[in-house]
Amino acid sequence: MRNRTIYLLLLPGALFLTIFMVIPILLTIGSTFFNEGSFSFEGYLHYFQDKYFIGILLTTLRVSLVTTFICILLGFPVAYYISKVGTRTKVLLLLLSIFPLLTSSVVRSFSWMIIIGKNGVLNKLLLSIGLIEEPLNILYTPTAIIIGLVHLFLPLIIITLIGVLENMDEDLLTAAESLGASRLGVFAKVVLPLSMPGLVIGSILVFVGSFTAYTTPALLGGKQRVISTFLYQNATTLNDWHTAAIVATIMIVITLLVTIIMNQIAYKINPKG
Amino acid sequence: MALFTLENISVAYNKQNILQDFNLEIEEGKFVSLLGPSGCGKTTTLRLIAGFLESNNGKFLYKGKDYTKVPVNKRNFGFVFQNYALFPHLTIFDNVAFGLRLRKASKSEIEKRVASVLEIVNLRGFEKRYPKELSGGQRQRVAIARALVIEPDLLLFDEPLSNLDANLRENMRIEIRRIQQELGITTVYVSHDQEECFAISDQVAIMNKGIIEQLSDPATIYNYPKTKFVADFIxxxxxxxxxxxxxxxxxxxxxxxxxxxxxxxxxxxxxxxxxxxxxxxxxxxxxxxxxxxxxxxxxxxxxxxxxxxxxxxxxxxxxxxxxxxxxxxxxxxxxxxxxxxxxxxxxxxxxxxx
CATH class of the missing domain: 2.40.50.140 (Nucleic acid-binding proteins)
Incomplete structure (x- = not known):
């Protein structure tokens, strides 16, 4: 009896998600296969032949992957350090590191515009110390989008990595060293494989977040479209909901694919993770 | 002649002295236990020998060479941990082969040596399992095999049996003694279990507050304790x-x-x-x-x-x-x-x- 009633606790959440998420998604996906009342793949065929769209798709993928990669590189040392300090310092550092998530992405993006703009702080500084002669063109490029996204998503990877690093038995690292491993060897053969669960979750969060981000690329990317700004443009400016639905479906499929691939890589590195 | 010597070693944690002017000499091929209540500095001594921590001053000599500053991964000492510290993401074979791979041994050599060391600890046939799938006693034997396979110059045990139940503990200590005698490896063993140390060792060092109160063979300690602390302890x-x-x-x-x-x-x-x-x-x-x-x-x-x-x-x-x-x-x-x-x-x- 108890076992059966306990499932009732799931009901409100499940109902909510079904009505407001599952059904709309299925309807959206379903609608993409109908063109003026008849079933067809035409919408998709059209888009995969469109060089402009493929360009946007590839840029978005590249931006997301680079962002994920940079987040891992920057996040790992930070997470490792935070996982080793005392409880009070840890709480403080954790708060500091999730701070970007607590500020509005509009505010954050405008701050970056001030920093990396043509007459921005960064260019002025570099010009004044004579490192460059012409102002750098960073704003309104994929690089600007990457900078903004890294700033936004770095906390996610730090938090998930702290989770696994905190639980890692210190003796395992010492054991590896006593068997002859260098610091680098310990990292590659023990720390990295054992961090895989956190690394995968963190990477997926960052990737999916970057892939679907709207505000940051819209403000920092300028004319450089990414897939979500493209979708927005189709839906609202051009009022082409059919195209928007197709783009949305493509986004969902790619997100799923990348998630699966990342899981596969993780399994290769640490089959027990 | 002593195989290795600790000379006037001092170690402090958070400004508190764990060891001060500590001296210890161990002869080649001997099985020496460090025995004492918790906080007596026995584990610190062992970790110092292994190179896991550095002394504030003093010297560690191995075969007359100064090993004080030699890093852990260059010492070639085998260490067996209390909690086994097996790599959970590796199979038993890969756990044992870990040290050999780092030494760039050939594939056939690795296979041969892992097989022979698993033979010694009676774990043939477990190569493909993961540590999680083994019992406590089996895990500890894997840990011993992993330390043995690199042919260590010194074998170090940190309370290796304290997580096992009483029966298993007795069997394992007989095993450890047999393996040590078979291979003739100089061994330092830390425990707070008096019976275990007496049963297994050539020599027992009773430690208290960072000093060795008495270092003798088990029978001498048992019958003729030198200090009140030792007498009370046994x-x-x-x-x-x-x-x-x-x-x-x-x-x-x-x-x-x-x-x-x-x-x-x-x-x-x-x-x-x-x-x-x-x-x-x-x-x-x-x-x-x-x-x-x-x-x-x-x-x-x-x-x-x-x-x-x-x-x-x-x-x-x-x-x-x-x-x-x-x-x-x-x-x-x-x-x-x-x-x-x-x-x-x-x-x-x-x-x-x-």
Missing amino acids: GFKNFIDFEDQTIHENEIELTKSGYTFIVQKNKENSDTDKKVGAIRPDNLVIRPIQGPVTSTKNALPGKVKIRTYLGRSYQYIVETPIGDFTVNQEMLVPYQVGEEIILEFPANNMVLVK
Whole structure:
């Protein structure tokens, strides 16, 4: 009896998600296969032949992957350090590191515009110390989008990595060293494989977040479209909901694919993770 | 000649000295245990030898070479951890092969050596399993195999059996001793279990507050503890602080509050600075008061204060004019609480310590 009633606790959440998420998604996906009342793949065929769209798709993928990669590189040392300090310092550092998530992405993006703009702080500084002669063109490029996204998503990877690093038995690292491993060897053969669960979750969060981000690329990317700004443009400016639905479906499929691939890589590195 | 030496080593954690001017010499091929209560510095000593922590000053010499600054991964010492510290993401084979792969051994050599070391610890056929799928005893044997396979110059054990249940512990200590003797590897073993250390070691070092109180073979420690701490640690529960001491040819005469005690002389107790008498509860004898008085020496009048049934014997706390004594005595009809008795101290069972 108890076992059966306990499932009732799931009901409100499940109902909510079904009505407001599952059904709309299925309807959206379903609608993409109908063109003026008849079933067809035409919408998709059209888009995969469109060089402009493929360009946007590839840029978005590249931006997301680079962002994920940079987040891992920057996040790992930070997470490792935070996982080793005392409880009070840890709480403080954790708060500091999730701070970007607590500020509005509009505010954050405008701050970056001030920093990396043509007459921005960064260019002025570099010009004044004579490192460059012409102002750098960073704003309104994929690089600007990457900078903004890294700033936004770095906390996610730090938090998930702290989770696994905190639980890692210190003796395992010492054991590896006593068997002859260098610091680098310990990292590659023990720390990295054992961090895989956190690394995968963190990477997926960052990737999916970057892939679907709207505000940051819209403000920092300028004319450089990414897939979500493209979708927005189709839906609202051009009022082409059919195209928007197709783009949305493509986004969902790619997100799923990348998630699966990342899981596969993780399994290769640490089959027990 | 000593295989390795710790010379005037000092280690401090958070400004608190764990070891100060610590000295230890260990001979090649010997199995030496560091035994003591928690916080005595035994694990610190072991980790220092392994290179996991650095001394503030002092020297660590290995075969006459200065090893003080040699990093862990260049020492070639095998370390077995209390919690096994097996790599959870690797199979048993890969765990054991870990050190060999780092040494760039060839594939066939790795296979051969892993197989032979798994043979030694009786774990052939477990190569493809993961640590999670093994029992505690099996995991500890994998840990030993992993440390052995690199042919270490020194084998270090940090309380390796304390996570195992009692039966397994006894089997494993026999195993460890067998493997050590078979391979003749110099071994340092840390434990807080007295019986375990005595059963397994050539030599036992009893440690207290960062110093070695006594380093001898197990039998010497058991029979002739040198200090009060050692005596207490290995079960001499009763102590008498004597006031006066006269050394005769075959015996030593001691006095306390007017009572005289005779202790038989042997090579271990002729130091004049040893004036504390120690005796085990099993060696004290309680005698009824109405019996014939054989001697006024080595005897105290007393009264039974507390009686506890231990199964094999009764334990009494006896109140005497010079303090309380604990006595274990096997008997059918026990003495009653409050009963006046005579407490005897057999001359050949009392030792003198510092």
